Amino acid sequence: MSRLTRRAVLAGAMTLPALARAQGTWPQGIIRIVVPFPAGGSVDAIARLVQPDLQKRLGVTVLVENRGGASGSVGAAAAAKAAPDGNTWLFVFDTHAVNPTLLPSLSFDSEKDLDPVLLIGTAPNLLATHPSRPYRTLADVIEAAKAKPGGLTYATIGAGSLGHLTMVLLAKRASVSLAHVPYRGGGPAVNDAIGGHVDLIIGSAALLANQVAGGTLRPIVQTGEKRHPAIAAVPTVTESGFERFVSNAWWGVFGPAGIPKPIQERFRAELIAVLRQPEIAARLTEGQTMELALGGPEELRAFFKEQMTVWGAVVRENAIKSDT
Structure with a gap:
């Protein structure tokens, strides 16, 4: 007997008529951006930077909710278990790709329970x-x-x-x-x-x-x-004698698995429009030394899998343990 996935359970709980209603009336209610780290970090800074204009563009209240703990996995779990109605989104940092290997007891599946939405950028x-x-x-x-x-x-x-x-x-x-x-x-x-x-x-x-x-x-x-x-005055590791040595911090957006595609596309489009505003883009590229990617779901999916593969191997081969 095949195991019921979270996606199947949620699909049963949220019937097709209910999904259709959510899709047809979205956005409504309060939209949460879950930041899985305490206030003051780079993920929190990005969320609070985009929140005012995102709220204006969507016409509803957008709240930033800090749910820190266990390298970002506590907040990620909360988002993974939220209803896929477009009212909960997760902003992540590079630890999101390390946690599946570093924290084997995660209460959710990083690939199956969260859908990729947007690769914001790297640094x-x-x-x-x-x-x-x-x-x-x-x-x-x-x-x-x-x-x-x-x-x-x-x-x-x-x-x-x-x-x-x-x-x-x-x-x-x-x-x-x-x-x-x-x-x-x-x-x-x-x-x-x-x-x-x-x-x-x-x-x-x-x-x-x-x-x-x-x-x-x-x-x-x-x-x-x-x-x-x-x-620009600082050389790269590759220039310093270690060929193809790359390690980038990165920021991305995920949502609970099963959010209807039109809702995902609308949220992503509005978020990209905010991130492209000259003042906000400058604060990210100059203040956060970020290279904006603004890549869609498939780009984030491929990037995320690559990051899990590269850094998961380092964790396993060196028996690295979390300090949480």
Whole structure:
């Protein structure tokens, strides 16, 4: 006997006439954007940036709901279990592709219970150091790590974060050992980095951009496929001798599986229109060092599967455990 999927159960619970009514009258009621992280992070910033104009364009109340916990999986679970009526949407960060492997006890299926809607954009990660440290290039870091195995420390926003996985992969390719210092969020990690309590910090360029611009941190290398214009003076890992080494932070939008296609298309179109507004686009591309993708469901689906494959392998091969 085949197992009932969540999609089938919801399809039975929400009959075709009910779906037709929802489709015909949407939007109505309150629309929730679930942000699976506390206020203050990049996902929250994007949601609150688009909320006012999205609300105007849709003509209904749009609320940003922070549901943090377990690397974003608590909020994602809440969205996955919501009714597919177009009134609940999930904004995610790159941890969304790591969690299926890092957190095997997830209460939902990331691919079956959530439909991809929009790939907002990507941004490189940035490896930086305190100005008092002697490291100016990736070669300097590797040389120091070889001279003192396990002696160099690097901060991340947490165990299993993309920054952590990126450094694990880089250390492996460079045949060096580095000491990971996980923090519970970007704020504490940045504070200790600018205080000189760790040798290095890795995080999205958005997280470290202000400190780099202000001189409290010195950038060493960025992890995008090519140099981001906002940090064009910083070389890529590939340029630094590690061919095809790419690690991008990314932001996307999902919805509960089964939202009628016309509703998905309307929400995506309105959201793209807001994101393309010059002032908002500039804040994302310059302030968040983001490259806007604005890719549709199939582009996000393919990108998400690729990210799960790449970083899931790093988690498994290195027996990485979450600190949540």
